[in-house]
Amino acid sequence: MRRVFLFALTALAAVASAEKVVVGRLGRAKTAAQIYAAPSAKAKVLSRVKAGVNLVVKKEGSNWLTVVMTDHRLAYIPAQTVEVLPYEYVEDRSQAVVKQTRNTRSTYVASRGGVPRGTTDARYQLAEYAQKFEGTTPYKWGGNEIGSGIDCSGFVKKMYGAIGVSLPRTAAEQARVGMKITRYEDLRPGDRLYFWDAKRGKIGHTGIYVGGGYFTHSSSGHNGIAKDFLSARWQKICVDARR
Template sequence: MKRLKAVSMGLFVVSLFCIQGTSFANSPKKKVDVDLNHAYNVLVKGNSKPATNKHSNRKATVKKTTPHKYKALQIAKKQINKRYKWGGANPNKGFDCSGLIQYAYKMIKVNVPRSAAAQYKHAKRVALKHLEVGDLVFFHTRRTRAKVNHVGIYLGGNKFIHAPRRGKNVSVASFNSYWRKKFVGAGRV
């Protein structure tokens, strides 16, 4: 029951924040970094310390992450607001979801497969309760044969970076009811 109340409170806080009209698409990149690092309890420079959400007095402990996951996350953050391009895997042409992940890890010399389904098979499974900043989150969003067809990189604070779909830029999303229903699993590279 306590967990249900905590989840409900978290969703309430996120919905209040969304109602206030905050938009990542119209925010300057520097402001996005500040918002991500401070308002959303995102790990800053690999430290493991409590962070306070500015919309709540509750403290959330952000789990420590590995240096390579932190670097990949920073690279992914720099791609926020870049355009979506099906089959895209670079900042000049744009990204699809798996291309964004592959690019972020390629920049730190870690090879990951190209498709979301292959990345899911490649990653070491992680339980949702053990999710760390920089882990990959996998979803099934369409009626396809593939069990997994969408991927993002976890920011902490129930948020992840992803390249959503045509017409939408790389952005931050929260684990709202839509994404929770579509969630397949998490993995660690």
């Protein structure tokens, strides 16, 4: 089954926005649920979401909600599985904005990842490029090759090498190279994240931030290259970020 993932939204940084178009309301999955091509449980399943995933709700109904997919198609999810929040999803040409409708002082940007329209920034291109390898390569400690096996720092080194940037081999060494990012709200697609390994007492894992609160990495837990949400668990052990 070909999966088309929904917009994943995270409040990251305050912004001012012009020429905004309201796409819908922000919703959050209360339970794991399936996304259908039509408002029927017998319709084709387009995707599945876990509890806590944010969605863009285009239209509300008593039994079904119409949601917006990343390719802008409309799809349907059972209404009882989603909590519709008091936020609007606002979009312009280059960014996605979530605006709190009950408090106009709070406006947030949420990147969708990949290369924004009109940009040639190599880091955005790197974030887009790195995601193409998700699910293609197994995790291998000390591995350096896409396809046969690669570890976390090998993956980051390989991706940065694709844009002409040479990085050290290990995560701990890489964390000493580049401009330091000190706030989560300053993260941009293509930035490198570094995580603490308590058992070894040093930085032991790394990944590439791709936007929207997500990062891609070669993970032993996933047995390969995969995307994860930068949840509280990951933030707790994220001790460095570099650009």
